[in-house]
Amino acid sequence: MRLVSIRRHLHYFSTFAIVSCCYVMLHKTSSKNDADRSQPEQQLVDVKHEVPFQSEVQVLPYPRPATNLEVQQPVTDIVIEKIDRIVNLPEMGAPSTDPNRTLNWLDLWSNDTFCNQFSVHLLEENSVQPRALVSFPGSGNTWLRMLLMGVTGLYVDTIYPGDELFISKAGSTYELNKDCNCSLLQKTHDLSLFSVIYNMAIANKSTEQRIHQEVDQFRGDGILVIRNPFKAILSYRNFAFGGNMAGLAPVEAFSQGLEPVRIGNRKISTWDQFVSRCVASWEMLATVWIRGLKRGGVVYYEKLRRDTGPQLLRMAEMLGIPNVNKDRLDCVLRHNQDNTFKRSESGPKNYPKNPFTESQHLLILKSIESVQLALKERGLDPLPVEMYDFYTPMYQYGHSIGSSL
Numbered sequence: 001m002r003l004v005s006i007r008r009h010l011h012y013f014s015t016f017a018i019v020s021c022c023y024v025m026l027h028k029t030s031s032k033n034d035a036d037r038s039q040p041e042q043q044l045v046d047v048k049h050e051v052p053f054q055s056e057v058q059v060l061p062y063p064r065p066a067t068n069l070e071v072q073q074p075v076t077d078i079v080i081e082k083i084d085r086i087v088n089l090p091e092m093g094a095p096s097t098d099p100n101r102t103l104n105w106l107d108l109w110s111n112d113t114f115c116n117q118f119s120v121h122l123l124e125e126n127s128v129q130p131r132a133l134v135s136f137p138g139s140g141n142t143w144l145r146m147l148l149m150g151v152t153g154l155y156v157d158t159i160y161p162g163d164e165l166f167i168s169k170a171g172s173t174y175e176l177n178k179d180c181n182c183s184l185l186q187k188t189h190d191l192s193l194f195s196v197i198y199n200m201a202i203a204n205k206s207t208e209q210r211i212h213q214e215v216d217q218f219r220g221d222g223i224l225v226i227r228n229p230f231k232a233i234l235s236y237r238n239f240a241f242g243g244n245m246a247g248l249a250p251v252e253a254f255s256q257g258l259e260p261v262r263i264g265n266r267k268i269s270t271w272d273q274f275v276s277r278c279v280a281s282w283e284m285l286a287t288v289w290i291r292g293l294k295r296g297g298v299v300y301y302e303k304l305r306r307d308t309g310p311q312l313l314r315m316a317e318m319l320g321i322p323n324v325n326k327d328r329l330d331c332v333l334r335h336n337q338d339n340t341f342k343r344s345e346s347g348p349k350n351y352p353k354n355p356f357t358e359s360q361h362l363l364i365l366k367s368i369e370s371v372q373l374a375l376k377e378r379g380l381d382p383l384p385v386e387m388y389d390f391y392t393p394m395y396q397y398g399h400s401i402g403s404s405l
Contacts, residue, residue, distance in 0.1 A: 086378065089221060089295045091320040092128050092184075095121030095154055099170035101182075103155060108146045108335050115331035119169070120149045123182045131296065131319075132214070132222030133185040134289055136282045138235030139227035140301050141187050148184065150332040151312050152321055157183035184319065185223065190214045190285050211288055220294030223318060226286055226371070226383065227301035229364050230390035233278045234351060237271075254351035275360045283367035290374040298380055302387040309333055356390060365394050 096102070103120035133148075133156060135141045145156040155166075157176055167173050176182070191214070227235075234254075241249030252261050253271065260267045269277075290298065297318040304311045309329060316324050356364070368391075372382050385391050 084294075084378075086293050086297055086380075087295050088297075088318050089131060089320045091322070092123060092154075096124050096182075097121070100168045100172050102169045103149075104167050104169045104171075106146070106149060108150045108332065110335055112331065112335065114327075115150075115335065118150070118153060118325075118328050118331065120153055120155050122155050122166075122176075122180075123184075125177075126181045128181055128183075129221065130181060130218055131185050132188050132218040133225070134188050134190055134214075134222055134285070135225035136227070136229075136232050136236070136278075136285050137189050138232040138237075138239060139225050140304070141189070141225060144225060144299075144304065145185075145187055147308070147312060147332055147336070148315065148319075150335075151316060151324055151328055152184060152319070153325070153328065154184035155182075156185045156187065158187035160187070186218075188214065190289070211284060212292060215288060215292035220292050220296075222289075222293065222296045223315060224286070224289045224293065224296075224298045225301055225304075226298060228388040228391070229279055229282045229367060230356065230388065232282060233275060233364075234355065236278060237274060238350070240268075248350050251350050254355050256357060271355075272357070272360065275356070276363065279360075279364050279367045283370050286371045287374040290371070290378055290380070293378075298375070300381075300384050302384050306387070308336055354390075361390070361392070365392070369394065 101122040101124075103122075106120055109115040109118070133141060133145065145158075148154075148156050157178070157180075159178060161178065162175065165173050166176050178186075237253055238247060238249045241247065241253055253268070255261065255271060257270060258272075260270060262268075297315070299311065299315060312329065312332065313324060316322075368383060368385065375382055385393075
């Protein structure tokens with residue numbers, strides 16, 4: 001009996017011991033797991049608390065890219081270069097008094113005996129670096145040459161050989177050496193740009209270098225004349241057929257047909273082809289020279305026509321000529337209209353009232369916007385589009401263009 005009781009108690013004790021051991025082991029395991037779980041939580045809490053501090057620390061390496069940008073000076077230089085002010089050309093020495101270097105005839109003076117007392121002189125050879133009088137054809141370049149010669153008394157040459165002979169007071173007649181560096185300005189339409197527009201084989205070779213070729217040749221010195229592209233293109237078409245500054249093209253030259261225009265034995269480009277090529281050249285010439293000018297300035301043909309006197313005085317200042325003879329200016333203004341170097345604006349028209357299609361119109365408007373942007377980059381006055389025939393603001397295109405032309 002006692003033996004059975006002892007066995008029973010041993011069984012209970014063993015069971016209790018086993019349960020106790022299991023409990024202890026489970027408690028230790030649980031404590032270890034709790035400790036393991038509590039450690040990441042503490043780390044996570046620590047990280048959360050340290051985020052502001054770590055963010056402040058990690059900001060330190062971030063200025064490195066900004067420092068690199070500051071080191072890249074060419075980026076800053078490009079921006080500054082675009083807005084550099086165009087300064088006046090330097091003053092020149094006195095003109096030559098040699099009769100062989102004095103012009104005997106000036107169309108501008110006509111037969112005015114008072115104005116004929118004023119001469120036009122060459123400078124001494126190699127006494128001035130070349131400066132350009134540049135414009136798209138049909139923009140009044142030759143007319144302006146006459147005005148400037150009259151106001152300044154200094155000869156304005158041309159880069160084109162055989163353009164005209166120099167007839168001196170001494171009776172000599174000769175063609176000037178184009179490299180004499182002896183004239184106030186040199187007329188140019190920048191043939192380097194025309195080669196890009198009209199000869200794509202050439203355009204595909206070093207285009208960037210070619211379109212800046214003449215700007216570099218003149219070192220960015222000169223005066224750019226810009227005319228309403230609508231009127232400049234019409235004027236250039238007239239010149240191409242008329243053969244002189246006042247000539248007129250036949251009506252067929254402005255037709256909207258798809259076939260090449262035949263004038264006698266000549267077969268020429270369609271009006272649409274002519275407009276497309278011309279407006280591209282007008283835009284390129286203007287933007288390249290606006291961005292490339294360093295000394296001189298920009299003149300708008302329409303303002304020159306309306307306010308000739310003030311605009312000529314402004315140009316004289318650009319050219320480094322501070323004092324203009326009042327009598328010379330009066331002569332120029334008195335004979336401004338009676339010369340053979342521009343067509344009469346009031347004469348008969350050989351083209352329709354609206355010679356431009358809507359697509360041609362839009363093409364020209366986009367080119368005008370590109371030139372406006374280039375002018376803005378240099379801090380120059382915008383194109384006087386309010387004075388432009390055929391012009392319609394871009395925002396009106398599509399619903400009022402037809403009624404505004």
